[in-house]
Amino acid sequence: MFITLNRIIKFGLINFWRNGWLSTATVLIMSVTLSVWTSLFLLNVVLTSVLNTLSEKVDISVYFSVDAKESDILSLKEKLTNLGEVSNVTYVSVDEALEIFKKRHADDEILLKSVEELGDNPLEASLNVLAKDASKYESVSNFLNQFSAQGGSASGGQNIISKVNYAENKTVIERFNNIIGVLRQSGFAASLVLALITFLVAFNTVRLAIYSSREEITIMKLVGASNRFVRGPFIVEGVLHGLVASAFAFMIIIPGVAFIGPKLFNFLPDINLVNYLGDNFWSLLLFQTFGGVTLGIFSSWFAIRKYLKV
């Protein structure tokens, strides 16, 4: 058993070396496949991150009448936070609203003076509601409508909500929601199709390599070799192809990310691909190597099957 295993590994290593050009070609094709796979994965990370950032920029604001009590607003905040669709609710009090207003219009003295002249704070308190995803705003808005219809306040009976900006932004939110949905789905589908195409290219390369060895396989079988003894070295070669290809693919990915990462960072400050690669280096390398080895073993295993029937 041990002697056979030892020989299978040795034959695999020797064949990998002696089939120089064929091994090089197979490794190169597999490197391209693995680079594409890892790039697609990184692209999906970028896409998801971009879409999440964009989604976070969409929220709805609930404005309250000037005489609304803070306790009622906070009680509504509590109710909203407890909704399954809502991920975060921020309370902006009347004073905070004024602060924000002043900051935003710091350059506009006339506007600031006119606010000061008013004496009273004319701004309304508000709740900024961030849903878990953009499609949930409809139901949050329905909840608020229902709240208004039921009197709008636990203590008063008078409607404290003066305005919900969902209705005016509804079309934009829905359109945005659709675009995000389409982007997510098409990104995933395109990745899947590309991954499949590159897989087929690599698989067919291994098939061609084994096709060129079909005569050898027949000879081995006629000399009395068992299927395991014939197949084993090809599997070992497959593992080697995967390992070397994974190393090569990383040599393509690292400079690629080093080149594109900073450019992307300038464009989208929320996404630092270089840091992402640095933080996930070992897991990415491990998964890519696992992918390469699995691809090598799978392709060799299936490609050799029909030639073993001698």
Added chain:
Amino acid sequence: MIKFENVSKIYNSHSAALKNVSFEVGHHEFVSVVGKSGAGKTTLLKLLLAEEKPTSGKIFFNRQNIVNVRQNELPYLRRQIGAIFQDFKLLPNKTAYENIAFAMQVVGKSDKEIKNDVSKVLDIVGLKDKTRNFPRELSGGEKQRVAIARALVHRPIVIIADEPTGNLDPINTWDIIRLLVKINELGTTVILATHDKEIINALEKRVVILEGGTVTRDENPGRYILS
């Protein structure tokens, strides 16, 4: 030891490679299977190696009907047979030594045994100085001697040779035939398929003549006589 019983092999409705072939080969025999190209010689040997299955009939090897042998039992059958082919069928990525050693490696022999036996066989076929050469670096005669060494090294009970001299010049041809006779004298059964009249007539051994897929003559000693 080997028995063909009403064996037929039909590839398609227009051509039958073998029709009701029956004959037996005993231990230590040297049998030449003779016939023109297309007479069915190669098919006969392929059936014996279980490379193909007959359309009908039975083939016994040591009382076992090899027609029913399962795929996973085939290696054990083939390890009892040494095969030599016209096109040598050497493994191109292995040296002469490794090609010969391969036949012992598949059986799981130790490296020490392999080294010892391969060395002896290389001596018998006269190729001691070519052990590290790849097949592409050997002449036709040398390749065939490597193939004979490989067929011999695991001590099979029968050697089947399919036109082993078909690609060789007359000097190498006789070297190979003498080797086969020597192997037979050492106790191994030899089945030689050829269409070389000169060899058959000089051998003066048993001759089975195949014509159009049927056995027309089976004589011991026989001569090359075709109708």
